[in-house]
Amino acid sequence: MIIEHIMLALSPYMLWICLIGVTLGIMWGAMPGLSTTMAMALLIGLSATMEQYVAIMFMLGVYTGSVFGGAISAVLINIPGTPDAVPTMMEGHPLALKGEGGLALGTAIAASFLGNWVGILLLIAFIPVILLLALEFRSWEMFLLAMWGIAICGSMSAGQRPLKGWISGWIGLIIAFVGLDSIHGVPRYTFGSLILEDGISYVPILIGLFGLTEILRVLPQKEPYGIPTEVGRVVPPMNRLIKYSRSAIRSGLIGTVIGAIPGAGANVASFLAYDIGRRRASPEERAKWGKGSYEGIVCAEVANNANVGGSMLPTLTLGIPGNAAAAAILAALELKNVVVGPSIEIEHPGLIYFIYIALIVANFLMYGMAIALVKPCVKLFALPRTLLMPLIIPLCVVGAFAVNQNYVDVYYMFAAGLVGYVLHRFGFPLAPMVLAVILGPLADENLRRALLVFEDEPWWSMITDHPIGSVLIVVVLFTFYDGIFRRGR
């Protein structure tokens, strides 16, 4: 079974699909204003009619490609293609102005390749451990885990104002309650509407929040025109990676761990790795940071690419997406009736191995295509954002519609886009809301099941008989404590 899945991932057709995904991903990520999450959200609709393995291969290719793609515009036009490329922009663009753009991009490519490897290897190493632990989870633990996922996502998304992240998550929970409740079939928040009884699918919400909101946010801005810097020959310098190997490995670990924390994605990973890298750099190297440091590029790019593997860890083992892009993969998997979580190995034997190989294949293709696509991407920058962004509007409509073939989903997508735009203007993050819409039904059902089990038992059995649950209670409480009394101060 394992060999079959590995061979399937390595078949010429799958390699071709992955190549298309990686190419699209790099070009998408390179375009300023078009984020990885937006690409992933729009792809859910496209993957609706794809065969299960094709959809997974395609989406992982786009995911891997787009995370790197942001570095190209960051170095060449001083505008990060994706938000996680800001540190790369700070270090890469000054190098490009000195005529070292090719070398800076080459360093970014090599660092991304290494970062992906770190993420994939740690994913392979930790999945069996987490799966073993996850099999011990009962309703109480699943409820606490879902709530921790929403809470930590709120904390990690909102930075200094975790309260705003939690509020966003709690709004998402209320959206998730809409429809017939899963235990008794009682309609909740439906106001007598039969359409609402079906509940609100999170796919249009995802497309609305990360597709339409982005358009509404970016398109009305005054166009910042950037003139691409001369790129020169793109050479991935492996010797430079060896020179900065300590920083690279440290950043890879940071990226993977951050990726595994729900809500903390490539942005947090690259910012954190960059900040730690700067503090740990030697005095002569530190003097270059901010003015064009190759070590800075290595730290940021290794971390944001290692994040890809890290984000897949909780997604596959617990069904809790590591970030918004992973939430899109989760949605695509669910469309194919693949239920991820502790029983993934039992219900879908071999699938995890397919995903490992897909990530490895995507990484190799990313390395090759990144070198080949840098110059064509420079031509893409000549296209103004005001021309590109409107073209995504019909994609949002068809993406939301395609999943259930129901136009109501287009209205949900539009409403989510508006809500996302308003929340963004008021400084609320959007990822916790998406996570809560996904995890809300899981939390609700498991809480009520757990309470039913505890009904005939003394209250302290909740703590004494559930050691994992007790640990999770402490973790949840600490997350709120940290947000309220430390960062929220």
Next chain:
Amino acid sequence: MSAETTPEKSEVEALKKGVFTGEEGGDERATPESDLAASIVLAIFAILAIAFAVGLDSPNTIWTAPGLFPIITGVTLLAMAVGLGLKARQQGAQLQFNKRRRWLVTFMADEENRRGGILIMIIAAYVLAVDWFGFDWRHDLGFMVLRFSSYELFSMIALTIVLRFFWKATWFKCGLVAVAWALALASVFRLGFHILLPGSG
């Protein structure tokens, strides 16, 4: 030569200072006044959520009641909204009707906000038109069936208007891009991925 946009600038500043801005940041966009206004809206939303949840049927014990978790969520959301409001008040926010009116005038005077409002209206009209005036025209050529639905038509119209407004090219150029894109998208989805398009019935 280079250009920088405002969000990136704030991120660069935060990074230079080593301040944790989170995955999405957002601090730079909010003011104490906007936080106070948001807290009031959120408190009303939370109270409504609690009120509707309290009224739900409970076929079995309270532990499996469908309204249990929504009530808990509503109450905690209300507490968070109050917390946000108190924090905003601590930072000196005050809600005065006259000021709010001025705020609205200032908001609308900003070109970016006006452009955003117009974009929302165009997209709303587009979404409604595809649904309300849905049609699916088919013409059998023998070797293939030509199809044209309300999705293609209204995508062309909406895109032309949005492109003209934001891209500022000539109507002809905008129309040409819109027609080419709408037809390309429809062909890829319909023929390539066999996905039914909105408005196709």
